Amino acid sequence: MFKEAINNYLHAHGYESIDLKAVLFDMDGVLFDSMPNHAESWHKIMKRFGFGLSREEAYMHEGRTGASTINIVSRRERGHDATEEEIKECEGFVIKYIVSIVSFKY
DSSP: OHHHHHHHHHHHTTOSOOOOSOOOOOOSSSSOOOHHHHHHHHHHHHHHTTOOOOHHHHHHTTTSOHHHHHHHHHHHHHSSOOOHHHHHHHHHHHHHHHHHHHHHHO
């Protein structure tokens, strides 16, 4: 997944390869604020699963685990926690969606 994103970036910017000397990890918000991408992803995927989670509410869940966010919304809308299978499936879609957003933007 990451190799493809790196290759896409190199190709889009006219590079054949990259010779990394170091890697910088951004602890979200220092160099790049990814929360808008997270909020959009959570909103779209929760809607796909039949849950109402606005982009604004997604910001309120920043810092929670995915399972916690899913269960809060599930309890509110269905009166019970999501199953482990629902949590895994939903989290998987959120991750894939976030990666697709970032891959296309950068």
